[in-house]
Every structure is written in structure tokens, then in C-alpha cells.
Amino acid sequence: DAMVIQNPRYQVTQFGKPVTLSCSQTLNHNVMYWYQQKSSQAPKLLFHYYDKDFNNEADTPDNFQSRRPNTSFCFLDIRSPGLGDAAMYLCATSRDQGYPETQYFGPGTRLLVL
Amino acid sequence: AQTVTQSQPEMSVQEAETVTLSCTYDTSENNYYLFWYKQPPSRQMILVIRQEAYKQQNATENRFSVNFQKAAKSFSLKISDSQLGDTAMYFCALSSGTYKYIFGTGTRLKVLA
Numbered sequence: 001d002a003m004v005i006q007n008p009r010y011q012v013t014q015f016g017k018p019v020t021l022s023c024s025q026t027l028n029h030n031v032m033y034w035y036q037q038k039s040s041q042a043p044k045l046l047f048h049y050y051d052k053d054f055n056n057e058a059d060t061p062d063n064f065q066s067r068r069p070n071t072s073f074c075f076l077d078i079r080s081p082g083l084g085d086a087a088m089y090l091c092a093t094s095r096d097q098g099y100p101e102t103q104y105f106g107p108g109t110r111l112l113v114l
Numbered sequence: 115a116q117t118v119t120q121s122q123p124e125m126s127v128q129e130a131e132t133v134t135l136s137c138t139y140d141t142s143e144n145n146y147y148l149f150w151y152k153q154p155p156s157r158q159m160i161l162v163i164r165q166e167a168y169k170q171q172n173a174t175e176n177r178f179s180v181n182f183q184k185a186a187k188s189f190s191l192k193i194s195d196s197q198l199g200d201t202a203m204y205f206c207a208l209s210s211g212t213y214k215y216i217f218g219t220g221t222r223l224k225v226l227a
Contacts (some may be wrong), residue, residue, distance in 0.1 A: 025156070031213070042205060042217035045153075055213075090159065100147035100209035105159040 003027070004106035006091050011114045013081050018077055019110045022077040023091030029104075031097050032074040034066060035090040037108070049074060050097045078111075087114045117192045118208050120218035127196045128226050134223045135180075137164045137206035144168075148182070148212030150191045153220075154202040162204070167190065196225045 004025045013019040013063065031050050035043035047056045049068045065077040072110070078085055088108045094101040120152045127133035139148065150162040165173045165182050173180050177194045193200055208219040 040203065040220065040222070042219055043215075048213065050213075056175055096212060097213050099213060100145060101213070102149070102161065102164060102209070103215060104145065104161065105151075107158040110156070 004091055004093055004107040006089075006109050008028060008109060010110050010112070012114060013078075014114050015083065016080045019078050019081055019107075019111065021078075021089050023074045023076070023089075024072050025073070025091075025106075025108055027092045027093055027095075027104065028071065029093035029095050030071075031094045031101070032068060033092040033094070033103065034064075034074070034076050035092065037088040037090055039057055045074070060073070081113045083113050086111055091112070116208060116210060116216045118129045118206050118218040120206055120221050122221045123219070124222045124224070126224045126226055127193075129196055129198060131196055132192060132194045133196055133223065134226045135193075135204055135206075137191070137222065138220055139187050139188045139189060139206070139208050139216075141187075141208060143210040146208060148189045149207040150178070150180070150214075151201045151207060152200075153197075153205065155173045157202075160197075160206070164190065167210075170211070183212075184185075193223075198225050198227060201225045 033048040034046045037043040046060045068074045090108045091106040092103040094103045119138045146167045152162045153159045163175045181190045182217045203220045208216040
């Protein structure tokens with residue numbers, strides 16, 4: 001089945017220690033999104049890639065970066081995690097950027113910062 | 115500005131009963147999609163149902179159906195024959211005029227045995 005895969009499902013890191021979360025997709029979608037979701041809240045969009053074009057949300061901290069080396073993979077790098085960065089990180093994809101579009105979500109990576 | 119409002123933070127329903135979750139939205143676009151996503155505790159956000167605004171017929175997926183009232187900008191989700199596995203957070207979302215989804219604040223649904 002075509003899907004969105006996130007690894008790892010759980011990640012523990014230390015305060016200030018860089019961490020990378022990964023997302024891959026077999027849907028061959030052009031657009032990949034990264035969201036941060038804190039407990040019982042709606043997901044908050046951090047940034048997205050349309051093909052290789054990177055689009056950062058205005059309120060996304062500089063501490064968060066992303067890479068998309070090819071169509072299938074996208075990475076979220078947190079350069080210096082703080083306690084406030086503990087959250088669920090969701091990757092999503094959509095076929096295109098023409099709106100409206102349907103987004104398909106991965107299972108998420110839960111990040112714990114010690 | 116585009117908005118999505120879910121006015122019911124929490125709901126509960128007895129197993130096998132029917133429950134309706136409310137969602138209202140606002141957009142000036144003519145072409146948009148509305149969605150209901152289900153997110154069980156610590157699990158994946160799953161697309162439950164999608165409604166294209168240009169379609170007058172209400173979307174249905176098995177036990178899940180919507181009541182789409184375009185003029186009133188209302189998009190409610192009805193779950194029939196509720197099952198324990200329906201226990202989850204449900205998010206209403208809007209896609210229109212921008213790459214962004216506009217999410218509601220979610221409704222936590224608990225199905226009681």
C-alpha cells in the first residue's frame with residue numbers, strides 16, 4: 001500500500017543535542033509538509049516542500065530546518081532542542097500544491113527532550 | 115480570513131449509538147475541500163471523509179457521513195453505530211485558496227461500552 005512512513009516513532013534527545021527526524025513516502029507526491037503537534041492541539045505547520053522549493057512558515061523558529069534530498073524523503077532537523085520542542089512531529093504529503101488538496105499523514109514521531 | 119470552529123471540545127456516546135460532531139467554517143473561496151480527520155490516542159491522523167464544495171451530495175464512508183450546509187457554512191460529521199475503536203480526537207479541516215490546511219481545535223470523542 002502507498003503510504004507515508006516516519007522514523008523513528010519515538011525519539012529521546014537531550015537538551016541542546018541536535019536531532020533528525022525522517023519521513024518517506026511511496027505516494028510519489030510533490031508536496032511534503034512538517035507539522036508540530038502538542039498535546040490535544042491541532043497540528044501547526046512548520047514548513048513544506050513543493051518539489052525542491054522550500055517554504056518556511058513565518059513563525060517557525062530558526063532552530064527548525066528541513067531537507068528534501070529527493071521526492072521520496074524529507075528530514076526535519078532540530079539544531080538545539082529545548083524542552084518546549086517536545087511534541088509529536090507529523091509528516092504529511094499531498095499530490096500537488098494547487099488548492100484545494102488532500103493531505104495524507106504519517107504516523108508521527110514523538111520527541112521527548114530531557 | 116479563513117476559520118474553522120469546532121465548538122464541542124469533548125463528547126461521549128454509548129456503543130452502537132449515533133453521534134454528531136459539529137464544525138463551522140468561513141472562507142471567501144468558491145473552490146474548497148472540507149475534511150474530517152480522526153486521531154486515536156498516540157496514533158496516526160487518518161482521513162475519515164472529504165467533501166468537495168462544488169458537490170451538493172453529502173459524502174458518505176460506511177458508518178461516517180457528513181451534513182454539508184454550504185450556505186450556512188456548516189460541516190457536521192455523523193457517526194452511526196459507534197464502536198469502541200471510534201474513540202479518538204476528531205479534527206475538522208479546510209483547504210481553500212492556500213496550500214495550508216485550516217484546522218479546528220478538535221473534538222475528543224469517547225465511545226462508552
